[in-house]
Amino acid sequence: MAPRIQSLSVQNLRSIGEDRVTVGFPDTGTLVLLGENNAGKSNVTRALDILFGDLWPGTRRLDDHDFHGRDSDGIAVDIGAEVSGIVCPYCQSGEASYFRWTYDTQEMAEDGNPATYRFRCSNQFCGKSYVRREMRSALSAAVLDADRRLDYQLSYASKYTMLSKLMHRFHERLLDNPGRKEQLAAIFAGLLEEFNGVPEFAEFKRLLAETAEDFGQNLPYRLDVDFSAYDPSNFFRSLRVHPKLSDEARNFDELGTGQSQVLALAFAYAYAMAYGRSEGTILVIDEPEANLHPLAQRWLATRLNGLTAPGLQVVVTTHSPHFVDLARPESLAMVRKDADGATRVAQRSREELRTALVERGADPDRTTPETIGPFYAAGATTEIVSGLFARRCVLVEGPTEAFALPELLRARDLDVLREGVAVVSVEGIGNIPKWHRLYTALGIDCFCVFDTDSNKVGKEATDLVTKRRDIAAALGREGDPAELATLIGEPLSIGQGYATLDPNFEGAMKALFGDQWAKLHEEAVSSVGESKPLRARYAAERLKESDFTGAPGEQLAALVRAIRGDDDQVPPADAPWSGQDPWEAAADPWASDEPPF
Numbered sequence: 001m002a003p004r005i006q007s008l009s010v011q012n013l014r015s016i017g018e019d020r021v022t023v024g025f026p027d028t029g030t031l032v033l034l035g036e037n038n039a040g041k042s043n044v045t046r047a048l049d050i051l052f053g054d055l056w057p058g059t060r061r062l063d064d065h066d067f068h069g070r071d072s073d074g075i076a077v078d079i080g081a082e083v084s085g086i087v088c089p090y091c092q093s094g095e096a097s098y099f100r101w102t103y104d105t106q107e108m109a110e111d112g113n114p115a116t117y118r119f120r121c122s123n124q125f126c127g128k129s130y131v132r133r134e135m136r137s138a139l140s141a142a143v144l145d146a147d148r149r150l151d152y153q154l155s156y157a158s159k160y161t162m163l164s165k166l167m168h169r170f171h172e173r174l175l176d177n178p179g180r181k182e183q184l185a186a187i188f189a190g191l192l193e194e195f196n197g198v199p200e201f202a203e204f205k206r207l208l209a210e211t212a213e214d215f216g217q218n219l220p221y222r223l224d225v226d227f228s229a230y231d232p233s234n235f236f237r238s239l240r241v242h243p244k245l246s247d248e249a250r251n252f253d254e255l256g257t258g259q260s261q262v263l264a265l266a267f268a269y270a271y272a273m274a275y276g277r278s279e280g281t282i283l284v285i286d287e288p289e290a291n292l293h294p295l296a297q298r299w300l301a302t303r304l305n306g307l308t309a310p311g312l313q314v315v316v317t318t319h320s321p322h323f324v325d326l327a328r329p330e331s332l333a334m335v336r337k338d339a340d341g342a343t344r345v346a347q348r349s350r351e352e353l354r355t356a357l358v359e360r361g362a363d364p365d366r367t368t369p370e371t372i373g374p375f376y377a378a379g380a381t382t383e384i385v386s387g388l389f390a391r392r393c394v395l396v397e398g399p400t401e402a403f404a405l406p407e408l409l410r411a412r413d414l415d416v417l418r419e420g421v422a423v424v425s426v427e428g429i430g431n432i433p434k435w436h437r438l439y440t441a442l443g444i445d446c447f448c449v450f451d452t453d454s455n456k457v458g459k460e461a462t463d464l465v466t467k468r469r470d471i472a473a474a475l476g477r478e479g480d481p482a483e484l485a486t487l488i489g490e491p492l493s494i495g496q497g498y499a500t501l502d503p504n505f506e507g508a509m510k511a512l513f514g515d516q517w518a519k520l521h522e523e524a525v526s527s528v529g530e531s532k533p534l535r536a537r538y539a540a541e542r543l544k545e546s547d548f549t550g551a552p553g554e555q556l557a558a559l560v561r562a563i564r565g566d567d568d569q570v571p572p573a574d575a576p577w578s579g580q581d582p583w584e585a586a587a588d589p590w591a592s593d594e595p596p597f
Helices: 041-052 133-137 162-175 178-196 199-216 232-237 257-275 294-305 350-359 369-379 382-389 399-411 429-441 458-474 483-488 505-513 515-523 532-542 551-564
Strands: 004-011 021-024 030-034 077-084 096-103 115-121 139-144 280-286 312-318 332-337 343-346 392-396 421-425 445-451 492-495 498-501
Touching (some): 041 077, 041 096, 041 312, 041 343, 178 199, 350 429, 392 399, 399 505, 429 458, 445 458, 498 505
Parallel strands (some): 030 312, 030 332, 280 312, 392 445
Antiparallel strands (some): 004 021, 004 077, 332 343
């Protein structure tokens, strides 16, 4: 079995605080760390680099800013990794099951080293804990970030770069056969004889030796011509890898960042296929979408999501929805900061996800660990997946609300872009509970806006009641959340975690803004055509401040408070539907002016 990392846990490293963050690695495919900027994704990969990157962990040194809260007094950085496939070199009968690195300035070793690096053997009788270099080199991380792109990994800058690892393996295989080694030595001797047979070169060598001796006087060193690239004992550093264009060799600095990422992936995959059964590579790619146009992002994401090779594990940090594969939800690690600024990670196995979905009303018979991924992947749009990167999501039925609602909210001082709120069209009222369940299971606050459809009759009305009851179940409640709004005839009615529009968006806007909305909606045809979403946005953009006087402004201001999760926004006490556990809205942890990027 190829060496692999099973999970990584981190404590007190930069934005990661005392509450330990743990990330599980999927059995196949790519581990995707997603979240907004400054959430702490790079600190997770930094921990991975400390354990398995270029530098020996025991020689690592941290600065004050590497400790959570920028204060090393009284806390220790603790990083651990559960691993498999690494034979213990001491007992040979067990495997290294866990690596642990701690950095504590309050408890230093006798030599003054604050770093401690140990392992645990699966053989309880082994008793050894000091990590040997061959154990760590069996599983190493190749990091592709702003400082270590393709030209770094394909150099000999350290023995842990991908090229250095490749040449170690190649050199070992090349010389492990005595007959081949002897044959190569004879070839090298013949090459030197041929080189020395060139008169000009032979004369140059003679003059070089004499001149160096004359100039050097009593110095012990002289100059000689080096043909080590042809010497089998020096093949270790002779291989070069370079990009080619139209069969011509090019320099790495001619490549764009996106091209470098793609070629580095190709190199890592080829290496893993050739050597992965005996050692493992963790390829860490920071924002693979950088400098790639959208179609190229989709192509690379497809390759990454389908990438399986023995000994190769891929970790991606991303802000692009193209690298999020909902068919494999267990591979998604949602990285966010809590109200105190500490990094949190939400990641669920398929079994855990199934439990969370069923608790919010999903059909227990149809919702299985095997069906969750295909079910959500089939209905995902780029817009819906982009909602996973938001601080909060407002789920709406269709594009009309998605286009116009942000403009109405902005008029009441909620700039959805600045505050990181995504207004997401889920393409139908029946899909609102579906996506609410997934978003909340992955740690994203959601708010639902949907129609009462009080103008519908017959079977259509009955079907819509069923769908609204499903929304209630997703909110942790029971009954029809539109019933009270329909009875009292409120065009915009707000409950806890939801709001209804009576009978629909167009009708609610006409009721709120009267003739002014109707006038702007009709006027929009000459500018944007007959499209309902575009006409609704046109009208919402052109409403004046005076149009929000009285009830329209008050009701939209209440909607803003509800979306933000203000504590004073509670459902009416006489609501005809009640839940098992009230869904309490949390105080807004993002009330500052800091933008979400």
